[in-house]
Amino acid sequence: MSEKHPGPLVVEGKLADAERLKRDSNYLRGTIKEDLKEGITGGFQGDNFLLIRFHGMYQQDDRDIRAERAEQKLEPRHTMMLRCRLPGGIISPQQWMAIDKFAEDKTLYGSIRLTNRQTFQFHGIVKNNVKPAHEMLHEVGLDALATANDVNRNVLCTSNPVESELHQEAYEWAKKLSEHLLPRTRAYAEIWWDQEKVATTDEEPILGPTYLPRKFKTTVVIPPQNDVDLHANDMNFIAIAENGKLVGFNLLVGGGLSIEHGNKNTYARTASEFGYIPLEHTLAVAEAVVTTQRDWGNRTDRKNAKTKYTLERVGVEVFKAEVERRAGIKFEPTRDYKFTGRGDRIGWVKGIDDKWHLTLFIENGRILDYPDKPLKTGLLEIARIHQGDFRLTANQNLIVAGVPKSEKAKIEKLAKAHGLMDAVTPQRENSMACVAFPTCPLAMAEAERFLPQFVTKVEQVLVKHNVPNEHIVTRVTGCPNGCGRAMLAEIGLVGKAPGRYNLHIGGNRIGTRIPRMYRENITEPEILASIDELVERWAKERKAKEGFGDFTIRAGIIRPVLDPARDLWD
Numbered sequence: 001m002s003e004k005h006p007g008p009l010v011v012e013g014k015l016a017d018a019e020r021l022k023r024d025s026n027y028l029r030g031t032i033k034e035d036l037k038e039g040i041t042g043g044f045q046g047d048n049f050l051l052i053r054f055h056g057m058y059q060q061d062d063r064d065i066r067a068e069r070a071e072q073k074l075e076p077r078h079t080m081m082l083r084c085r086l087p088g089g090i091i092s093p094q095q096w097m098a099i100d101k102f103a104e105d106k107t108l109y110g111s112i113r114l115t116n117r118q119t120f121q122f123h124g125i126v127k128n129n130v131k132p133a134h135e136m137l138h139e140v141g142l143d144a145l146a147t148a149n150d151v152n153r154n155v156l157c158t159s160n161p162v163e164s165e166l167h168q169e170a171y172e173w174a175k176k177l178s179e180h181l182l183p184r185t186r187a188y189a190e191i192w193w194d195q196e197k198v199a200t201t202d203e204e205p206i207l208g209p210t211y212l213p214r215k216f217k218t219t220v221v222i223p224p225q226n227d228v229d230l231h232a233n234d235m236n237f238i239a240i241a242e243n244g245k246l247v248g249f250n251l252l253v254g255g256g257l258s259i260e261h262g263n264k265n266t267y268a269r270t271a272s273e274f275g276y277i278p279l280e281h282t283l284a285v286a287e288a289v290v291t292t293q294r295d296w297g298n299r300t301d302r303k304n305a306k307t308k309y310t311l312e313r314v315g316v317e318v319f320k321a322e323v324e325r326r327a328g329i330k331f332e333p334t335r336d337y338k339f340t341g342r343g344d345r346i347g348w349v350k351g352i353d354d355k356w357h358l359t360l361f362i363e364n365g366r367i368l369d370y371p372d373k374p375l376k377t378g379l380l381e382i383a384r385i386h387q388g389d390f391r392l393t394a395n396q397n398l399i400v401a402g403v404p405k406s407e408k409a410k411i412e413k414l415a416k417a418h419g420l421m422d423a424v425t426p427q428r429e430n431s432m433a434c435v436a437f438p439t440c441p442l443a444m445a446e447a448e449r450f451l452p453q454f455v456t457k458v459e460q461v462l463v464k465h466n467v468p469n470e471h472i473v474t475r476v477t478g479c480p481n482g483c484g485r486a487m488l489a490e491i492g493l494v495g496k497a498p499g500r501y502n503l504h505i506g507g508n509r510i511g512t513r514i515p516r517m518y519r520e521n522i523t524e525p526e527i528l529a530s531i532d533e534l535v536e537r538w539a540k541e542r543k544a545k546e547g548f549g550d551f552t553i554r555a556g557i558i559r560p561v562l563d564p565a566r567d568l569w570d
Helices: 017-023 032-036 048-055 066-071 093-106 127-139 164-180 187-193 279-296 307-314 316-327 375-385 405-417 451-464 524-541 548-554
Strands: 057-061 078-083 112-114 120-125 218-221 235-242 245-253 272-278 347-350 356-360 389-392 398-403 431-433 474-477 491-497 500-505 516-522
Touching (some): 048 187, 078 127, 093 120, 093 127, 093 375, 120 127, 164 245, 164 279, 272 316, 279 307, 279 316, 356 405, 451 474, 500 524, 500 548, 516 524, 524 548
Parallel strands (some): 218 235, 431 474
Antiparallel strands (some): 057 078, 078 120, 112 120, 235 245, 389 398, 491 500, 500 516
């Protein structure tokens, strides 16, 4: 193995079955259209079960009642989760009213779920309502194309309501990146919008006829807020501004958090710096990164197929040189940038354009009318009068953006009346979970339903040790696939089995360090006992403004993860 090429550019061997499925799908059409008319089952059959993911959907069932239905000799209660494509997370009040109505009338749960991919999901769509869901999105100028499976997914952009001009420029690039990297097949429009097949040969000049080896995630980040958790993503454009104007981007490639329990060939990894590019090269460089991963990514083993593994196998410099060759550019040295946080600014913030922006904390991103908090009704009432836009954040919150001073009191009154502005602690603001049970088929332990009470118990620990206004970035994910971004937390819980988690510590507040497993396969009381012991030391021994994760490293409680590919599991 030469120094220039640490590993082969292309992995030879028997292709994973997903490659066969994509090759035989007729550019993602499969037999989805015919399957929609099949009334014998509430689910999609054969390859269509996975093909619908390219169209933004996952087939799920209610795991709370799975055993009961099996006893009754009934198939699982199949429903679809549908995820909207919403680059940068910006949605109009008119669009919001349409999705609110669909959630209310056409889903089993009646809720809207804000995701940490800066978009929203519907849960509980029965098969007969799947096509109407896509039609509704189309009517209001939205779609669900390429929000799942082996494509570039929803492009994130820092939610920065203060520097409005810079945010607008960055947001426009997020939209351009999303559009440029979309699948070109007309399958989505043909199946869901009844558009006629165009009599030309299908081509996928960027993604290729069998699309990418694995999912691919892209962000646009505006320092000093790392609110999109860039190190969880394959390709990241860090905005560089001069005199308040966007001039270019630093590119970071190869972040990703998914692991498999006990599999040392899998690991979380932070993204590698490639360098700086002026704005005019953005799309060419993005395309070059995607096509290099398309051609070099591992298609024999899906657990080793993401961009992070390609970089580790071929070497960062080899991958970077190939991107330069394909894009016809040379990266300039990385420009200076600094992150100071990644949470959202909850409450009112005034922008430089004299408009006001209200960030509402939405625990777990779940928008529903609860007995004491009619959140869904409240947002609908705000949407009816708001003249600006809504911005969904990568922390599962919602910003009512662009509020003139004259409308501020009216918006606030509605928000307070519906429980949307109740006081929350810094700890709750900085805690997050994935969906997990009952709908996610991969969940091994609770996450969304576990988090609220768990945070209350962590808050009690902070009070006990006289640091009630402090916070520890806490993430819970129901399995090791990384949706809750626990592997970028100061305290990360990764589901192992019902009621049991691996406890990871040692990440940092700005999200640039992977935490290491501290205790394995433990229960909530054991987790809380460890947190109690650690917080007691942190409260007594920390330096000024030293975060919990940084303290655990400095105090020698846990070793920092410096090279995840080689020492994450040690």
